[in-house]
Amino acid sequence: MPAFDPARDPVRRVLCFGAHPDDLDFGASGTVAAWTRAGVEVQYCIMTDGDAGGFDPAHRAEIVAMRHAEQREAARSVGVHDVHFLGERDGYLEPSHEVLRKIVSVIRQVRPDVVLAMHPERDWTRLQRSHPDHLACGEAVTRAVYPAVENPYAYPELQESGLEAFKLRWLWLYGAPEARENHAVDITDTFDAKLQALRAHLSQHPDVAKMEDFVRANSAALATAHGLGQDRLAEAFHVVEVNAADTIAGF
Template identity: 40%
Template sequence: MTTQLQAMPTDWHKALAVVAHPDDLEYGCSAAVAAWTDAGKEVAYLLATRGEAGIDTLSPQECAPLREREQRASAAVVGVTSVEFLDHRDGVIEYGPPLRRDIAAAIREHRPELVITLNHRDTWGEVAWNTPDHVAVGRATLDAAADAGNRWIFPELRERGLEPWNGVKWVAVAGSSTPTHAVDATTGLERAVESLVAHRTYIEALTDEDPRTYARAFLTDVAGTVGERFGGRPAVAFEVFTR
C-alpha cells in the first residue's frame, strides 16, 4: 500500500520561505501558501538571488529587475507582501557560512515557527539532476534554522540587533522525493496558477505554450499526483523535519 501523507502542522503563526530563485516557490508551493494566508497566517519570502541568469535572451542587468517585479506580483496573488532578496549571484550560489549567516539573520528578523525551502538533494526523485543553487540554498536553510538560535554562531548578528531565535519548530522541504506531509490545495490551486503565470517572461522563454495553459497543466498534475496519497484531494507535499 502507498503510505498516506500526514496533514501539515497548523499550530503556527509565522512562516519564512527561503529559495534560490524567482518562480521556485510557484512551481508547487504557492497553493499551500494561499491556504495559509487565507487562514490568517503570515508568510514571508526570502530569495537568495534575483534570477538574473535565468533567461538566455536577457542580460543579467535587464533580467534582474524584471524578475524581481514578477516575483513581487506573484507573491501578492497568494497574500504575501514581504519579499526580500539577498543578492547572491544566480547560478553560482555557494553553500557556506556567508549564506548560512544571511538566512539565519532573516530567521532572527522574522521569527517564524515554520521555515520552508526547496529540495536540497542532488536529484529530483533520482530522475533529473538538481541545480547547485537549489542544493546550496536548501541545505543552508536547514542549517540556518539551528544557527538562528545559537548566540555563539554569527555573533555579529547580535551587534546588528538580531537576537537569537530558537523558535523554529519545523523545516518543510518542497519538491522532496520522500515527502511526509501535505497541505490541501483545493482552495489555493487557482491562485497558484495565477501566481505562476505572473512569471510570464520566464515562462515565455521556457515554452511556446500559452503561460496559463502551461501553468494550470503543470500544477494540476502535480497536485493530483500528491492527492493520491492525501485522501484524493489535490495537495502540496512537503518533507517535514521537526526541530
C-alpha cells in the first residue's frame, strides 16, 4: 500500500511550516490550495522573519513588515487565513530547545492531522534547496513531532497551560531529495493559485517571468517522474506515518 492514500486517510486540519516567507509557496502551495478547496483547514507557521532576504537596499528598514505582509497575501490566495510567525532571525535558525518549544506549542494549539515541513536532509543535486534554515526547519519540526508533541513531560509548562500532548498521525516533508519522495499531488488545477501566491513575494523576485518558468518546469518534471502524465503538474513529498495503528513508542 502507498505511504498515504487520500481515500483511506482523510485530512481535516493541516499545519504547515516554512523557514522563510515564500518557502511554502514554492514547495507546497498547490497542494495547500487543493486542500482548502476541499474544505480542509490549513494554517501556516513561518519560523524566521526573512530579514536577510530581498534585493533592494532601500527595503532594509521595512523588510520584515514587507515579508510578513507578502506571506499573508500569498496565504490568502490559496485559502489560508491563519499565519503564525515565530520571529527567528533569518540565517540563524537552529533546532534549539527554545525553537522546539515554540513549535510544540503551535502544533498542540492547532492539533492537526498532518504537519507539513521542510526536509531535514541536504539535497546535493540542487544545493539552493538546502539553505541551512531549511534544514534546521525540517530538523526542528521532526524533533518536535516525535517525541515532544506526544510527551506530556516534554516542556511540562505547555501541558500545565492547557496545551495537552497528542499523537500526530502524519508528517509531510517538502524539498526532499528525489530518493526520499514517496507521494505526489497533482496540482494542475491549482497551479494558477500557486503562481498567484508566489507573485505576492515581490521583494524576492527580480525576474518574475524566469521564476514562473522555473516553477512550471519543475512541477511538470515532478508529475512525469511520479507517473501522473506529461501534461500534468505536481508537487512531491516525503510522507512519514508517525503514529499508525500498530506503532509502539520507542520502537
